[in-house]
Amino acid sequence: MTGCQKLLAAFIFIEYIWNMLATIKILWNSLKMALLELKVNKLRTFLSLLGITIGIFCIVAVFTVTDSMENNIRNDVQALGSDVIYVQKWPWEGGPNAPWWKYRNRPEPQHKELKTLQDKVQSASAMAFAFSAYGKKVEHDDDYMDGVEVMAVSHDFDKIQQLQIVSGRYFSGSEESADVVIMGANIWEGLFFSADVALGKEVRVAGRNCRVIGLLKKKGESLLGGINYDNSVIVPYGYGRTIMDERRFGDPFIMVKAAPKIPMEQLKDDLRGALRAMHRLRPRDDDDFSLNEITALSSSLDGLFAALSIGGGVIGCFALIVGGFGIANIMFVTVKERTNIIGLKKAIGARRSVILMEFLLESILLCLIGGTLGMLIVYLLILAFGGGQSFTISLSAGNVIFGVGTSVVVGVLAGFIPAFFASKLDPVVAIRSN
Structure with missing residues (x-):
């Protein structure tokens, strides 16, 4: 590259920087003018912003x-497994056309089936048997908690469910029939107020004495039930x-x-094959048990x-459409009010793109x-x-970005036609207009 070419390139670069700085200055002044217009015309601004605010909020x-x-x-789902x-015995999914008479006649799962399944189903890492009864009373001295659910579980229950024990421990292998109990947060808080006080105390569960060996962390109710x-x-x-x-009220399950x-x-x-063999079902017989999954229940809510x-x-x-029309209307009014200024800017050399960008920025x-x-x-x-503890709501960064992006898109769509109209004004006609 010769010296003249280098000088020409430097001149072009300096001119480009100068024009860019001039454009930025014009746009900055336009933004300040837009903010001043918003401040001066408070009622008009409020009514114009109302639609956009409601739309983005919704x-x-x-x-x-x-x-x-x-x-x-x-x-x-992760907590329940x-x-x-x-x-x-009963399926989780059903409806008015489900054969409930058939489900009613099914046998309840039994604890003795647990050992057989553990031996036959090699694709499982852990199994547990459980049943529960509602409306029981838990007492300590003269205090009591009524309407308590009492769950009876086999030893590997903690390997399947995420039990968050804040104090104490889970049952040991030798405590399959021991008179010990693990208490939920509302129960031990209601009877003892403190985890340190509750651990090791004697309580009466359904009229029988038990020793408290573990205390669960407060969890809140699940949206999936359970x-x-x-x-x-x-x-x-x-x-x-x-x-x-x-057998009568426990609703047992494995x-x-x-x-x-x-x-x-x-x-x-594997489970279906083992259970059908245990129940001696013939090849054409329907299953007399249900294999329920948490994921299937949660997937049914995806459509909702x-x-x-x-x-x-x-x-x-x-x-947003209503708000966009409001923004477009105020921009047409703004263009009409600034027709003289637009003519002066174009007369002193402002390009159409600068005028267009000026009003687009104001709309955005x-x-x-x-x-x-x-x-x-x-x-x-x-x-x-x-x-709330059972249902936490948080405004994610993705939704914030979506809201900002939607606002920008509506601003561009609502302001483009007024801005394009302003950029095409003849400077002489614009300066002479009132």
Whole structure:
């Protein structure tokens, strides 16, 4: 490259930088003018922003709730066991056309079947038998908690369910029939107020004395239902059958956890084959048991969440359309009010692209302010009502980015036509206009 070429390239670069700085200065002044217009015309600004605020609020609020519900359900599935199959008499899925008369005649799972399944099903890593009774009383001295669920479980129950013990321990292998108990958070808090005080104390469960050996952490209710550990006490199976009738009210079930890297379908096939053989069913006989999965129950809710998201999105889109027309209207008014200024800018050399960008930025700024207000309302509502333990709601970064992006898109769509109209004004005609 010769010296003249280098000098020419440097001149072009300096001119480019100078033009870019001039453009930035013009846009900055335009933004300051836009903010001044917003401040001067408060009522007009408020009415224009209202539609955008409501639209962004609706969309972000619905997505926040549905995302939070999905996250809570995923956590519940993980806690209850996404790789666990429940062998029960009744299926979890059904409807008005389900053959309930057939389910009623099925036999209840029995504890003696547990040992046979453990021997025959090699695709399982752990199995446990459990049954429960509701409405029991737990007493300590003159204090008592009524309406308690008492669960009787076999030894490997803790290998399948995530029991968060804050103090004490789980049952040992030699305590299958021991008079010991693990208490849920609401029970030990109601009777003793403190974990240190509760551990090791004697309580009466359904009229029988037990020693407290473990205390569970407060968990909250699951969206999928299942066991409410906070209002339950857990006793060993051998002891539980002496204080409760598992055949009449216990609704017994067998929990089977899949071995590592074993597909759930393989585990179900192995269980089905073993159970049919144990029950001596012929090849054409229907199963007289149900193999229930938490994941199947949670998957059935996906359609509901999708419908909620679509419904909220449609409502929010209508609000955004109304808000977009409001923004477009205010931009047409703004262009009309600044026709003289636009003519002067074009007369002194402002390009059409600069005029176009000036009004687009003002429209985007309006929508960003409205969108920020909408997301702020969502955040404040979460702070006020989203602190529940059983269902936590949080405004994710993804939803914030979505709200900001939607605001920018609406700003561009609403402001493009007024901005394009402003950029095409003839400078002479614009300067002469009133």
